[in-house]
Amino acid sequence: MNVIYQFVAGPLAWAAFILFLSGIFLRMIQLFVKVNQPEKFLLHYFSLRYGLRSIIRWLTPFATTNWRKHPVFTVVTFIFHGCLLITPVFLSGHVVLIDEAWSLSWWTLPDGLADLMTLIVIGSCVFFGIRRIVRPEVRFVTDASDFILLVIVAAPFITGFLAYNQWFGATWMTIAHMLSGQILLAAIPFTRLNHIILFFFSRAYMGSEFGKVRHARDW
Amino acid sequence: MKKSIILIVMLLSVAALLAGAALCQDDLEYLDNEAFEDPRRPAVPFSHDTHNQTAELDDCAQCHHVYDEDGQKIEDESSEDQACADCHGLDDDEQKPGLMKAYHLNCKTCHISSRKGPVACGQCHPK
Amino acid sequence: MSEAQNLDNKNQLDTATEAGISRLTPEKIKKVVDCVIKRETGVRFETYMQTCIHCGLCSEACHFYLSHDNDPHYSPAGKIKQTIWELIKRKGNVDRDFIRRAVRIAHTECNLCKRCALYCPFGIDIAYMMLVMRRILHKLAVTPLYIQDTAHSHSVTMNQMWVKGDEWVDTVQWQEEEAQDEIYNLRIPLEKHGSEIMYSVIAPEPKFQAQLIYQAAIIMNTAGIDWTMPAGVGWDNSDMAMYTGDNEIMGRVKRAHFEAASRLKVKKIVMGECGHAYRSVADMGNRWLGWSMPPVPVVHAIEFYYDLLKSGKIKIAKKYEKPVTLHDPCNVVRGAGLHEKARYVANQLCDKVVEMIPNREHNYCCGAGGGVINCGPAFKLSRTEGNSVKAEQLFNAKSRGAMTLIAPCHNCHSGLHDIVHHYEVGLELKFFSDIIYECMEKPEDK
């Protein structure tokens, strides 16, 4: 078992991180290389001011018409994304491992709060899943990949929660947790999960077009 | 499509790992964690003799090590007369890892290199 | 154009388009799809494809969706799913039925109004995706008859309505003569080099609505504007080729427009109350030609009237008495941010302005723009029925007192006309220029 642990915590983790980072890196390279062909105007209209205006507006809960139109969804979305990003970064267990490996450490979440945030992420995934089934306009544009993505996102949180609370065996659950986390990381650049990166680009472009060229609001 | 098949297979293997999970526990003696002001995890069950027998450890200094001022391990000396916390403060200092990190590194490094013993968080810190 | 069949049957298009579809082969479809996607789309298209998280939040932006009892087939993402996504997923291996459905969706069920751009958290430009679909349909030669014919007109005459060179000048001179009955020394100067302003219109004005040229001439002369109109190609600023995906013709028509201004050495172009024309000169056509912004500043009528009223060049003798409500056209509001100026103009001209709800950038589309009305009478019913939400919005404004509906855009005007009639809304439709003409101080008054 130590062999498996070692493999998952060692080479696999490296592989996941490398896939994640190089995937994003390659995506960015591709983005910047191809940005001028064949639509030569894309960079031309880019505006830092209006790009940021749009990004900040859309990253503020209830600051746009559509966020206000869907209060429940808005609350869930913001809390979900917040917990999704904060929990793994500030989880004490993760920080301890990083500290051991590279002597880097930072503030960590109280374990109880981390547990709660993990449950929020899991709950949000369930919410999104149910919403995909229940709302006709969402169901219509949903396909299997959307559910798979939800599972990929939820899996590390479910396994992490179980591993921490040591239900169904902490050891194997820890390995499962690492594995699912690695799957998530590696999947980000290569699936529609890369919206977490591309959001900033598509938003900034639309913000620039609306602010600089159209003189109108894009929210 | 191929991508999603791979993903499904990976998820299934995660589930299989979960199913195979099992935990055995020995009689309970605990490592002293009083030095930690507000320990976040439960104390680690540790039976010194059983551990050493199972691990076939003869050299006390393997765990109860002594380092000189240059950071070199002194081969012939050991420190079983001292508490770990006597040397290792709660936080890292220039030469020594902090107490928690010292425990983690000491135990895990050995468990990993010998391919035996607990390595995952919950294996040492059971709830 | 004898054909006026009503195509309620969703599985049928006009006969010319059906003929185009019957000529398609799977190989041809695949080749065109591959060619357009590979050679003409880039990072933007890819990013939009990869970013859309299928959240469905764009749905409520679309008047077609809202008007069809929230039928997801009409949501913006729903329409993309039935067209572009499927096309990419199947790598262009689609059949004629798919193309037929795509024609209907891309050309008659999306106004490219970009309201959904305000609703997508990622800022995905769904109208652009729809234009990519139309570009593919253009390359497959299955563009609906009426708008294809309009694109042909653009290609030959550089105007929208097959107006011949002599007819254009003749009409302008006729309106000049008519208007001289009102202001004896009024002029519509043709080909006057070195004027401040070139005034350009869309071809339906000389063809059907010559009184708009008359009114513009009265306004220009009263305000003492140094203006001209081109006597050759370039007088028409409209561009339906932009909406059929015939970008080459779009660019050619826009070049003619800007070169007319350049030849006449004017400082700026003022254009009449038309929305899509603004989009074609100041957003899409100029880009295709390599001009990041219009090389000669383009001033939309709303902005022009705003300047005239603000500077006092036009004075209002008596305000328009009936309460009005103001329709914000997509191409000059979401497209140019002229909504506050439009309100200033409306308030200067009228006693009472009743706001539509929603308004400004969030106003509902007229249902005619984006080339939809130009697909012809065959799709008129589906167009009006696809916009009951607009009728509700108008009824609501009417219930709060509005009697006149101002639509400062030709397409909006026609689209709203159809909606007002179909739903018996009972609002009187006006352009700003109608009201300015009616209420302004004219030279005789002085």
Add this chain to the structure above:
Amino acid sequence: MTDKSAWDWDKGDKTIDTTGWSAQYKWVEELHAAPDGQTLAAVVNVDQGEFTVCVNATSWEKTFDKIWHLRFLNDGRLTALVSAMGQWTVAVDGSCWDNTFGFVWNPLFSNNGKHIAVAVQRDMRYCMALNDESWKTDFANMTYFALSPDGSKTAACVQVKDADSGQIQKFQKGTFTAAIDGKPWEQTFVNVWHLAISPDNRHLAAEVRLNLYDYTIAVDAKPWEQIYQSVWEPVFHPADGSVTAPVKSDGKWHMARDGKIIWNRGFVQLWRQRFSPDGSKLAAIVAPKFGRWTVAVDQELWAVSAKQMVTDLAFSPDSSKIAALFKSGGYWKIAVDGDLWSRKFDRVFTPVFSSDGRSLAAKVETKGKYTLVVNGKLWQQSCDMIWDPVFSPDGDKILIRFMKDGIYHRRIELTSNISG
């Protein structure tokens, strides 16, 4: 060009007072100054629906229901499009062509001013008329007109097969072609635009669209073998008869001659190409990048560029120099041989070279007032109106025609007095 040596080039100022004109007529339209500056003319309204032309305060004998497009020809004659009794024709110095038409428009003048061509509509059929003589054939529709440089040939894009609006299949099979002196090509195309007649009058070139997507250049009805995504107007080489046109392939514009790409780089935009009068150089307006405009001479880019637009590309008559107008930030500058003159203006009108290419002058506007810029220096007069400057044959003097306070001035200045 016309012989300018016989003009009065003595230094000095002649004036014509126009302040009385407005009392003489109900209204006076745009003033036009003759090329030699000796006469000043305008369309004037005599009474309701009654127009004439006022030349140096004297009216033409005839009046018309309508007069428009009044222009001086290069030989000093004055021409306009006029209508009487519902019929249109061309008037030159007050006398009309014998033929009358349903409508005439788009007059074209030869460089020497001797020849006038117009587009003609008669009984809803269309043709061209040159010097009072119309084509033997007429057509259902006619767009884009051309007059050969020497003024002896006329050409137009004409519709030779009937297709009503809405008959898209018929249209797409090709209903248009080009006609020279009324003789249409045999072959038809979906579209034909922008005709060019060769200097020797023997060839006609045009942009053509073969179907909805394929563009090329056709010379004497024969399309180039190569197909392009788009093309712009072709020009003939001054001497060797070759045809050069910008063509678009792989999303970029290239310069092509007789179907072969000749410049080794592509552009975001490329148009308005022209040969130097001696045929040795080829220049064009180009956008090397999106939103960047400059001039390319034999595929070499000028170092300066403009963000908004570049216009009025012209060679000096001796082929030695090239000028163009550059617009950035709403202002115009003049560029000569790759250098921008430092002054910027609200507007610059078409620059004029002296025949030896040593001097360049242009009408410019700043804040509603006009003056001239000569070799980069401003003429120290601010006018209400000014016409394009004219150089004397040796380039030493400059004819300035301008309006100030209702008075027209014809002034001869030494070029060196202005340019320093």
